[in-house]
Amino acid sequence: MKRTVSQVAKLTGISVRTLHYYDETGLLPPSEVTEAGYRLYDDAAMARLQQILFFRELGFALMDIRGILDDPSFDQTQALVRHRELLTLKRQRLDGILRLVDSLLKGECSMRFDAFDASSLEEARDRYAKEAKERYGGTAAYRESEKKAAAYTKADWARIQGEMNEIFDALAAQMAAGAAPSGPAVQALAARWQEHISKNHYACTKEILAGLGQMYVEDSRFAETFEGLAPGLARYFSDAIAVYCREG
Structure with missing residues (x-):
C-alpha cells in the first residue's frame, strides 16, 4: 500500500512540511515520486518512519538517526529491544512523578524530589548513543554530519554559540517589543x-529551513x-521562518 x-x-x-524536510535531508525519502510531483510512501518507508520516531522519542539527533538507519548492518530487532529498555525507564520515571502528584493531591506533605531524577534514563540513553555511534560511525551520513564539527576548536564553538545567542536574544527582544x-x-x-546554519553546519536551503521552523x-x-x-x-520564530521561506 x-x-x-x-x-x-x-x-x-x-506535518507535511516536516516530511518534506525529512526527504530533503535524506532521512526519509519517499518510495516513489509521481510525474505530477506527488510523494508516495510504501510499507518499507513507513517502517523506516516508525524507527525514526522511536529514535526521536529517545532524543537522538536526526542526522545520527539517518546514519544508523542507512547502515547495511542495522538490526531492527536489536534496535527495538533497546527502544523498549529506554522507554521502560522513561515510563518508570513518569510513573514516579504521577505518584508524587497523587500524594500531594491527597494532602500529603511530601518533599521528595527523587521522582524527578532522570539520571538513569540519561545514562542508558548515552550508552545507547555511544554504542550506536561505535557500530554505525563509519557510514557516509555520520561522516557528513561530523566532518565540519570535527575541525572546530573551542574558540570556534564559542563563536558559533555566541552568534546563535545574539540571534535568539534579538528575536526575543523583537517579540517582547510586539x-x-x-x-x-x-x-x-x-x-x-x-x-x-549554512556557514557553520550544512547548506541550509529554504526548504530545509522551513522544515526546521516547523x-x-x-x-x-x-x-x-x-x-x-x-x-x-x-511559535514566534516558526512563524517568522514560514513567512521568510514563503515570501523572502
Whole structure:
C-alpha cells in the first residue's frame, strides 16, 4: 500500500512540511515520486518512519538517526529491544512523578524530589548513543554530519554559540517589543539564521529551513529550548521562518 504525504501526515501527526524536510535531508525519502510531483510512501518507508520516531522519542539527533538507519548492518530487532529498555525507564520515571502528584493531591506533605531524577534514563540513553555511534560511525551520513564539527576548536564553538545567542536574544527582544513575525527586523533575523546554519553546519536551503521552523514547535527538544529563552518564542520564530521561506 502506498500513501501520499498528506495521508502519512494525518496518520502519524507529523506535518507535511516536516516530511518534506525529512526527504530533503535524506532521512526519509519517499518510495516513489509521481510525474505530477506527488510523494508516495510504501510499507518499507513507513517502517523506516516508525524507527525514526522511536529514535526521536529517545532524543537522538536526526542526522545520527539517518546514519544508523542507512547502515547495511542495522538490526531492527536489536534496535527495538533497546527502544523498549529506554522507554521502560522513561515510563518508570513518569510513573514516579504521577505518584508524587497523587500524594500531594491527597494532602500529603511530601518533599521528595527523587521522582524527578532522570539520571538513569540519561545514562542508558548515552550508552545507547555511544554504542550506536561505535557500530554505525563509519557510514557516509555520520561522516557528513561530523566532518565540519570535527575541525572546530573551542574558540570556534564559542563563536558559533555566541552568534546563535545574539540571534535568539534579538528575536526575543523583537517579540517582547510586539514586532510581527513578518516585520522587516524579524525577517532579517530569519535570513541571518539561515546564513548561520549554512556557514557553520550544512547548506541550509529554504526548504530545509522551513522544515526546521516547523520542528521548532513540533519537536519538544527544540520547543523547550526556545521556551526557556522566552515563552512563546518557539511559535514566534516558526512563524517568522514560514513567512521568510514563503515570501523572502
